[in-house]
Amino acid sequence: MSTLANHMRITGLQVTNDEVDSRSAAIKALRVSWGKINSADNIFLKAADVAAALGGDGIPSETLGKEVEVAVQKKASAFLYADRPLDVGIVAGMVATEIVSVAPGDSSGCFIADVWAAALWSALSFQQPLVDEKREALRMFVLQAARDRSTVGAEKARKRVIVPDFGAVTFVAGSEAEFGQGIKVAAGPTIEALRRNAALDREELDFLWWAQLRRSRLLKRPLDSIDEVARVVAAGIEGAAYLRRMPCEVHREIVLRTIDINPSVTLAGVLDALKGDRETLAAVYANGLPAGGATLFPLLSAIFKGEIADSSAARLDRSAEEWGARALLEAALVNMRSAGPRKL
Numbered sequence: 001m002s003t004l005a006n007h008m009r010i011t012g013l014q015v016t017n018d019e020v021d022s023r024s025a026a027i028k029a030l031r032v033s034w035g036k037i038n039s040a041d042n043i044f045l046k047a048a049d050v051a052a053a054l055g056g057d058g059i060p061s062e063t064l065g066k067e068v069e070v071a072v073q074k075k076a077s078a079f080l081y082a083d084r085p086l087d088v089g090i091v092a093g094m095v096a097t098e099i100v101s102v103a104p105g106d107s108s109g110c111f112i113a114d115v116w117a118a119a120l121w122s123a124l125s126f127q128q129p130l131v132d133e134k135r136e137a138l139r140m141f142v143l144q145a146a147r148d149r150s151t152v153g154a155e156k157a158r159k160r161v162i163v164p165d166f167g168a169v170t171f172v173a174g175s176e177a178e179f180g181q182g183i184k185v186a187a188g189p190t191i192e193a194l195r196r197n198a199a200l201d202r203e204e205l206d207f208l209w210w211a212q213l214r215r216s217r218l219l220k221r222p223l224d225s226i227d228e229v230a231r232v233v234a235a236g237i238e239g240a241a242y243l244r245r246m247p248c249e250v251h252r253e254i255v256l257r258t259i260d261i262n263p264s265v266t267l268a269g270v271l272d273a274l275k276g277d278r279e280t281l282a283a284v285y286a287n288g289l290p291a292g293g294a295t296l297f298p299l300l301s302a303i304f305k306g307e308i309a310d311s312s313a314a315r316l317d318r319s320a321e322e323w324g325a326r327a328l329l330e331a332a333l334v335n336m337r338s339a340g341p342r343k344l
Helices: 002-011 016-037 040-054 062-073 085-100 111-126 133-157 175-215 228-240 250-257 267-274 277-285 296-306 320-339
Strands: none
Touching: 002 016, 002 085, 002 133, 016 062, 016 085, 040 062, 040 085, 040 111, 040 133, 040 320, 062 085, 085 111, 085 133, 085 320, 111 320, 175 228, 175 250, 228 250, 228 267, 228 277, 228 296, 228 320, 250 320, 267 277, 277 296, 277 320, 296 320
16 A cells, blocks of 8 residues: 555545545455456456556556556546546556466466566667656656566466376275276376476477577577677577476577677667568567567567567667577567467
């Protein structure tokens, strides 16, 4: 409650108890409904709306504005989002933070929270910092929660499990027909643990074999022969294809291992560095990008379309290291949407 009260000061210093209570009730209600969204595309659309409301001028989409308005009006009937648009970003940001702040319950991670966290991380980390310190504090609060959840979830998903012994099988005379099912139940946990660990080993081996090549299979030439910016962007896109979940820190380190000069360029500079290779990388996404477009996938969208959405964020200089890490994040998020949370 105190965190919400602090962020409510974005709209003015005089914040009433009723205002905080009505927004808190709206957050609880939306947390339940948004937590039930289990389609990656629908999560992407919602995350893109939340990110847009937190950044820029803070004017929310009509869809998000109306949704928050209905939720707030249950406790504050006079509330209209058109009169207080910044309240929409506050409520939506707090809802998103609650969704991604739930730690993974087990080593398999949580699909809904994973997608929310990665999508918000991608969108918010590309935005230009805000001049308004209070709004920027909220934006960074949500970004940090999303980044932390994505990082923790990726590490937790790759934790090997202890392989248990076979369970005991008991049956009585006359129930021999049930013996096969008893064996299956007794052996199930052991086999499942072995399969999971084997899948993790396979992912790790495939990724490391690719890294050892020091050659881009997509661009069909040695990494050292490719411009540094283009090299790490291509490596991020290519490396993501070997992952079963979102990338860990070690995956980023391997993708960025060839960084040398680490020049800083704008998004237009990335396209210039890619030159003819842009079409080769764009062909990876011949079927198009998921919902969320340039908001969630600014780099891949520019590569796919060959043009840049006009935004202040696209004109910011970013290091080659940041572009490479972004390529890995965006490409892994697209892969997660395509394949779902592949069983480990």
